[in-house]
Amino acid sequence: MLETxxxxxxxxxxxxxxxxxYGTWRRGCLERRSFAAEARLFERRVELSLRRAEAERDLTVNAWSGFRKLKVVRKVREAEDVHSFELTAHNGRSLPRYLPGQFLTFQFRIPGRAKPLVRCYSLSDAPTDGGRYRISVxxxxxxxxxxxxxxxxxxxxNDVVREGDILDVRGPTGSFISDPASDQPIVLIAGGIGITPLLSMLNAMCDGQTEREIWLFYGVRNRGQHAFAEHIAGLRQLYPTLHVVTCYSRPTESCVPGRHYDWPGRVDLALLKNALPSTNYVFYLCGPAAMMETLADGLHDWGVPANDIRVEAFGAATVRRQPSERPAPxxxxxxxxxxxxxxxxxxxxGxxxxxxxxxxxxxxxxESGCRAGHCGTCVVAVKAGTVDYPAEPxxxxxxxxxxxxMxxxxGRLVLDA
Ligand SMILES: Cc1cc2nc3c(=O)[nH]c(=O)nc-3n(C[C@H](O)[C@H](O)[C@H](O)COP(=O)(O)OP(=O)(O)OC[C@H]3O[C@@H](n4cnc5c(N)ncnc54)[C@H](O)[C@@H]3O)c2cc1C
Known part of the structure; x- marks a missing residue:
């Protein structure tokens, strides 16, 4: 008995x-693993910061003034009435890197039109070395x-421009940019073709194994208009910290909830409040003016600081500033x-x-171009008086x-026009 x-x-x-x-060994392993993960994250941040610095340097050193000839090397259909155009320098030289969210300004000489037309198009992919640009229109x-x-x-x-054609393009510019090296949780809200600058940001963040919390709310009419659906679905599979909520405002019979889209209706504040655990995000919005205005006001009322609400308008109607930021009437x-x-x-x-x-x-x-204070075509000298900008150019x-x-x-104004 004693023996037993x-x-x-x-x-x-x-x-x-x-x-x-075993406990000591396992703790060691976990510590080593978390140390390795932290080291990887640190390395990635350094890499992204270097890339950003490179892009900023490129934009000043290699940027060009005036219009430069870029060649359409690829035209791809993305959805009903949406095509992407990949562009390289016509002279074969490299193009400067840009910051995700920036846009290009084009001048088109269209047969039958007396004057050249100036339009802006956002870069819709992540910046790459060697500089191939993509826009989606x-x-x-x-x-x-x-x-x-x-x-x-x-x-x-969409109808006429083909691969091999040459376009006149001004260099990348714009202040609607996100920092891919930051780890601040981020919310991207796109309406229709407003996805383009946000996709550039998303691709840049995903370029190097992001662990950043990212939300993409993307509203389109239905499957036919759902540009980049496959690409975004692929990213969603790859990155567990990427949450995508797709809204169809007018789904057709072929649109399957849970497969093609997540939510019927538009992206609105109620949806954001329901999906997001807090307001602790930086919000980037690009889409129809009415959507952005409603959402920007709603986010402000929800308690998001004005500095964390960034908007890009594609057309004449722009988003008004918050009351606290508005200049004198x-x-x-x-x-x-x-x-x-x-x-x-x-x-x-008025x-x-x-x-x-x-x-x-x-x-x-x-003269006019983008009608949104971006391209500078409508700039006029003021000879007397002062102007205001209800929305910031x-x-x-x-x-x-x-x-x-804009x-x-x-008060009384004299313009050189
Ligand atoms: C920074 C920025 C980025 C952009 N990025 C993209 C992008 O990535 N993808 C994209 O597709 N678009 C983008 N746009 C929008 C793009 O620049 C053009 O505005 C858009 O393609 C329409 O140009 P258009 O020549 O086809 O239309 P327009 O011929 O200019 O007409 C547009 C509409 O406005 C109406 N209209 C024109 N003039 C008047 C007038 N005087 N009064 C009343 N109505 C008028 C027309 O009938 C038409 O319905 C961006 C715009 C900006 C400012």
Whole structure:
């Protein structure tokens, strides 16, 4: 009996020792593994920071001024009425890297059009070494019930431009950028073709095994319009910290919930509040002006600091600044704007929205491009008076000038136009 008890005690002690040794070994392994993971993460951050520094250096050293010839080397259909265009330098030299979220400005000479047309298109992929650029363009169709024409340039790109064609392009620019080296949790909210700059950000973050918490809310009409669906589904499989919520506002019979999309309807604040565990994210929004305005206001009311809400507008309608950021109110209706070169004086009644719109509707010819304060085509010298910007232009105009597409008068104004 005593002998058996002795065996039990010895066996128990041996098991305890083995367990304790195993515990020490396992703790060591876990520590080594977590140290290795941290080291990998650190390495990746250093690499991404270096890439960002390289891109910033490239943008200043290798950037070009004016328009440069880029060749369309690949044209790919992405969805109904959406094509991507891959571009390289026509002279075979490398192109500068850019920051995810930036855009290119194009000048098109379209047969039958008296003047060249200037348009901006966001870069829709992650920057690569050697510089191949990609843009993705959605045809603007005329609304059924309006007397508007379909989009000129977007139609031309989708229908006419082919591989081998050469386009006139100004270098990458824009301040709607994200830092791929940051690990701040991030929310990307895209409406329709507004996916392009956000996809560039997403691809750049995923380029090097991201462990960053990323949410992508992507609203489109239905499967037919769901550009980059396969690519995004692939990323979703690869990256456990990437959460994708796809919304179809008008799903058709072939749209299967859970397979093609996650949520019927539009991306709205209720959906964000339901999906996100907190407001502790930096939010990037790009899509139709109405969606962005509603969401930006909603996020602000939800308690997201203005600095953590970044928006990009693709067209004339831009997102208003939050009340705390707005400048002094524009002039009261009734002030005069003198267009000196055209020898015309017009009265500002506030309904036109911008000096450019007022000029156009009264036969004063002003140059214009993006209508969103990006491309600088509508810049006009101010001879007397001051202007305001109800929405902030992406690129601040030189002192003594204004961007007519965004500016409103603060009082009597004399313009060199
Ligand atoms: C920074 C930035 C990035 C962009 N990125 C992309 C992108 O990645 N992909 C993309 O597809 N687009 C993008 N855009 C939008 C793009 O630049 C063009 O605005 C778009 O392709 C439409 O151009 P268009 O020549 O086809 O249309 P337009 O011919 O300019 O017309 C557009 C619509 O406006 C109406 N319209 C035109 N002029 C007037 C007027 N005076 N009064 C009333 N209505 C008028 C037209 O009838 C038509 O319905 C971006 C824009 C900006 C500013």
């Amino acid at each position: 008890l002795g065996y039990v005690i010895v066996a128990g002690t041996a098991v305890q020792m083995v367990l304790s040794l 959605k045809r603007v169709v005329a609304p059924d019930d309006a007397a508007c024409d379909p989009g000129i340039v977007s139609g031309y790109l 524009a002039a009261e209706p009734g002030v005069e704007i003198r267009f000196d070169r055209s020898d015309k004086t017009l009265t500002w009644d 309904s036109a929205g911008s000096i450019l719109a007022l000029a156009e509707s009264n036969g004063v010819a002003l 992406a690129v601040a105009p030189e002192p003594g000038t204004c961007l007519a597409c 500016a409103v008068p603060r």
